[in-house]
Amino acid sequence: MEMEKEHRSSHPRLVLVPLPFQGHINPMLQLGSILHSKGFSITVLHTAFNSPIPSNYPEFGFVSIPDNLSEQLISAEDLLPFISLLNLNCGVPFQECLAKMVQKQEVENEPSIACIIYDEYMYFCDAVAKYVKLPSIVLRTTSASTYLSRNAILQLKAEGVLTSQGPSTNIEGAVASLISALESLFNIFYLGSTSQDLVPGLHPLRFKDLPVSKIGTPEIFLQFITNIYKTRTSSAIIWNTNDVLEQPSLQEIQKQCQVGIFPVGPLHEVAPASSSSLIKEDNSCITWLEKQKQNTVLYVSLGSVASVDKKELGEMAWGLANSKQPFLWVIRPGSVDDQEWKKLLTEGFVEAVGENGCIVKWAPQKEVLAHGAVGGFWTHCGWNSTLESISEGVPMICKPCFGDQRVNARHVSQVWRIGIQLENMCERGEVERGIKRLMVDKEGKEMRQRAKNLKERIQLDIREGDSSYNSLNKLIELIMSF
Ligand code: UDX
DSSP: OEEOOOOOOSSOEEEEEOOSSHHHHHHHHHHHHHHHHTTOEEEEEEESTTOOOGGGOTTSEEEEEOOOOOGGGOOGGGHHHHHHHHHHHHHHHHHHHHHHHHHHHHHTTOOOEEEEEEETTOTTHHHHHHHTTOOEEEEEOSOHHHHHHHHHHHHHHHTTOOOOOOOOSSHHHHHHHHHHHHHHHHHHHSTTOOTTSBOTTSTTOBGGGSOOOSOSOHHHHHHHHHHHHSOOSOSEEEESOOHHHHHHHHHHHHHHOSSEEEEOOOHHHHSOOOOOOSSOOOTHHHHHHHTSOTTOEEEEEOTTTOOBOHHHHHHHHHHHHHHTOOEEEEOOTTOBSOTTHHHHTTTTHHHHHGGGEEEESSOOHHHHHHSTTEEEEEEOOOHHHHHHHHHTTOOEEEOOOSTTHHHHHHIIIIISOOEEEOOSSOOHHHHHHHHHHHHTSHHHHHHHHHHHHHHHHHHHHTSTTSHHHHHHHHHHHHHHHO
């Protein structure tokens, strides 16, 4: 166990435990920055795998824990088994580390640990916190609607309706088997429903939008969400969302929850600016953006986990080229299933695009979305990307890949009405039409206006006296009461 940095302060200390993926590290460190600015001292307990970069947060303490994992073990296909393994492997070393920290604070008169705040997917922390007799709080990094839709799936399971439909080897298979299991229940009550039909009580979600993941069988997925949502001993739930975006869902959840929920998001808006990027950001794209006209550029990024195959990449590329709209495209290393993908983007593509396109491996996304030249975001609808786009008033083309992304995409297009969803397999004609709808047509201009209005409402909500701000103050009061 390596103590990378010691941090001394007279304020109570908070121990943060992020899930080691970019989309989860970001909100956890943002929360840490916010709480640090309120006087708490912060120690991040993290896995060796995908460890955060301590120099980006010199005011925090970082403690690395052996996790017995190797990068080869992980691929997007195996995310759920990987997270289960993480929870199995990390319990003992985390417990030993925390016990030492508690002992040290007693002997050396260090600031006491007020509580442990852990990512909802690091559910082993609950037992560890109990063992070392510390209070714990869960941070939920996905939307409130995602919680409700996963909960609805669990209820179906509890009613004995969902059973394993046998193994499936890919996401389509997993979706199909879960949908058919869900439909078998709902067909009893709603004869003739299909995957296109709305799920009763979960407006505006259709069966096909339910947040299933890349898994072997529905049973593995059901076990996974059971683990995340099992009622444990945590004292509260912090949520990276807010009333402006999700008040009805949050109210519904508060009715179901035994403990207080604190919607304090969007965390990146409240937190002092700081990067928690695991990949080096290529700032040259900002220089390229400087040369583009206001609201003309489509920013394209599928986040830190999703991948595309060679065919999809080709269709995306030619849809972008044929739209004639300037684009900034993030193609993350490892995000295309073919090492030779670069060859696809040479034959004719470079000539067709010319200076109209910029491709980078990783971008400073928040800065990109805040740039005046960016007029649209083609996103996979990870919750962070969705929040970041909304916070900058940028309308979206949604192409969800898995899990919660379908729920988010549906809310973008149907509830907030600030984007369009590409429904079918990626095909260049559909891509080109989608880009024109968002970037050129009247429909897109109206979405941009609604996105700007939503941005303003979010800005108000985090100001003194408004709901997200008040929620944060109540959270701090709760932590101080431990
Ligand atoms: C994962 C899941 O896939 C997602 O569904 C869930 O909601 C959160 O966890 P990820 O796929 O990486 O996250 O997407 P997202 O939530 O959007 O997070 C990506 C983060 O990486 C964002 O904060 C974004 O700003 C950052 N990013 C992305 C960059 O900094 N640069 C890039 O080039 C791309």
